[in-house]
Amino acid sequence: MSQFDPPSLSDRSPDVLGSVGMRALAQLLDGLFIGIPLFLVTYAMGLSLTNEDLTDSELLWITVLWVGVSLIYNTVAIAVWGTTFGKRIARLKVVNRIDGGPVSLNYAAVRALVPTVVQLVPAIGPGLAFIVYLRAVFHPLRQGLHDAAAGTIVVKR
Numbered sequence: 001m002s003q004f005d006p007p008s009l010s011d012r013s014p015d016v017l018g019s020v021g022m023r024a025l026a027q028l029l030d031g032l033f034i035g036i037p038l039f040l041v042t043y044a045m046g047l048s049l050t051n052e053d054l055t056d057s058e059l060l061w062i063t064v065l066w067v068g069v070s071l072i073y074n075t076v077a078i079a080v081w082g083t084t085f086g087k088r089i090a091r092l093k094v095v096n097r098i099d100g101g102p103v104s105l106n107y108a109a110v111r112a113l114v115p116t117v118v119q120l121v122p123a124i125g126p127g128l129a130f131i132v133y134l135r136a137v138f139h140p141l142r143q144g145l146h147d148a149a150a151g152t153i154v155v156k157r
Contacts, residue, residue, distance in 0.1 A: 014098055015155035018092040019143045023154055027133070031088030034073050038066055067116055074112035079105040083157075093157040097141065103152055111150035 042065070047058055054062075077084040082093045082102055094111070095105055103111070118128035136144040141153050 014155075015095065015157070016061050018090070018154040018156045020136050022090040022092060022156070023087075023136065023142075024133075026084065026086035026090040026092055030073075031086075033085045034069055038069060041065075044138050050064055067120070071109075071112050075105065075109045078103050078111060079108035081102070087154070091156055092154050094147075095153050097143075097147075097151050097153045103150065106157055107150040107152065108128060111146045111152055113145035114149050115144075 014079045015067075023137060042062055042094060047054065047062055073118055074084060078094050079102075082087075082095060087093065094108075095101060114134045115129045118132055119125040121128055132145040134144075136147070139148075141147075
């Protein structure tokens, strides 16, 4: 063997869990990253949420657009790169809880769907979404409900 053998798996340092504060910062950055362009697009089309004359079908169209873009962004980014724009800035990565490997497209979709679906519950949706994320504060692996459903953890990389 050569004197420059690759390190064994036992030489790899264990992942450190991402802090809840950094995860919140990443979530905020992701919201801005997709929210600002979506706001500009809907505003340019005359569909501003500040407009009180919007019809029910226009509100539905805006909701479907925003939810759809958010789901696609989060699902694809986590499945392909293991990180979103906000998580990359915060130096966080979403990995499989069992082996620290990449997250499959199916599990990335589950992870994105959980907070999105609860937000759609009329009147109490935002509060339910907060609970999804709040669980990470109290869980030993810092897993929100969406992480638990997808079998993922967020690590610092």
